[in-house]
Amino acid sequence: MPIIEQSEYDFPSIMHRNRHVSTIYAALFKKFEVPGYSREKIELNDGDFINIDFIENNSKKAVILCHGLEGDSRRTYNNSCAAYFLQKDFSVFAWNNRTCGGEMNRLPRLYHHGAVDDLDEVVQFVLKKGFEEVYLIGYSMGGVQLLNYLGWTKIDERIKAAVSISVPTHIATSAAELKKGFNRVYLKNFTIDIKKKLKYKAAQFPDFINRDQIDKITSFDEVDQYFTAPLHGFASKDDYYQRVSPEFSLQNITTPVLIINSLDDPFLGERCYPRAIAGDSAYVYLETPKYGGHCAFPLRNSTYSYAETRAYEFFESSDWAVH
Structure with a gap:
């Protein structure tokens, strides 16, 4: 049932109706100032560490941002999303996978699409601060980690909803x-x-x-x-x-999550649009705009992207609150 047949993101500028223009513009040419983060190094049980950048803006509501492959907490899409949610009075936590964020980790281990143990460390770090509502947003690989986390882990009731953007659900x-x-x-x-x-x-x-x-x-x-x-x-x-591959864990998800995968995404294969799973799930929402490229979704006359504005709309929606 939660398949969103008609996305509101259907009419970007003519230039951005080309998948590669959208993707490359967002990755290389769009600029967005890095928020004034504080950084904390979290020591892990295996002797390694991860770095979390954050701004505590609201003591009740927080959003956790998960970056993509070879990205970090300060990529443009994260900066844009962080600024938007700070403007909406959320606290923001943007974490760095091992080897990412400008500091090499200690162990041979790097990071991967199933690194939900590290994401859980971030979630626990945020929950210990006493937030009543916590939301998750993941881009590309970060979206995979997010979906696997929701499908493999017992989720704290304070985790209210999530949005996964440009996510390869079948690796x-x-x-x-x-x-x-x-x-x-x-x-x-x-x-x-x-x-x-x-x-x-x-x-x-x-x-x-x-x-x-x-x-x-x-x-x-x-x-x-x-x-x-x-x-x-x-x-x-x-x-x-x-x-x-989240394709194999989506059916276990019982936390409302919206997947936004554009049909013109150059990174996504044919099995990255899990319509059958979303159609049978009460929790997995799928939105497939015609345009958007990969982690792009530029909006006319706005410095923000459709991804973060849609994520906020989903978090504020009452449609999934009945669950």
Whole structure:
């Protein structure tokens, strides 16, 4: 039932009706000032740490922002979203996955789409501050982590709702999509950044990471088969894709969550639009605008994007409150 057939985001400017223009503009050219965050380093049980940037603006309501692959708390989409929710009188917590946010972590482990243990550390950090209502927003990989968290974890009743934006709900088809045509430009940029981190890790931990394999990386196949899977306890790339794809955990979600995936997203494969699951769920809402690109959704005559304005609207809605 919660399939939103008619998205309000149907008429961006003509320029932004091109998927690549929207995506590249949002990633490279759109600028948004970083909020005046405080930062706290959270020590983890395994001896590592994560950094959380935050502004406590309201003692009752908070939103947690989850960034995408090779992103961090201060990416433009996070800055825009944080500013919007601060304006709406929310406290904002933007966390950094391990190796992200300008400081390399201590252990061989990096981050991945199923790193819900680290997200739970962030959630517990926020809940301990006494907020009555906590909301989650995730972009791309952060949206995967968010959905897996909701599907795999016993959720505190103070977590009221979530929004997952431009999210690859089926990782294998998304990875395959990035090998096609112009999409290979995005893939190349990702692999350049990932290689740099892996080389750093190989120098730190030569017994864990094979330096020679790093230069052979051309796609996510090599990244995930030779590094992501073995470093994080998965049997293989295919095992990793199967176990961390939200397609297989969405049916377990009992917290209201809105998925916003544009139909022109160059990162998303055909199985990243879980209509059947949303149609059968009382909690998983699916909105598929015709346009929007990847983590873009620019609005005419506004510095904000449709993603954060829609997320706020969903959080304030009474439609899911009956659950």
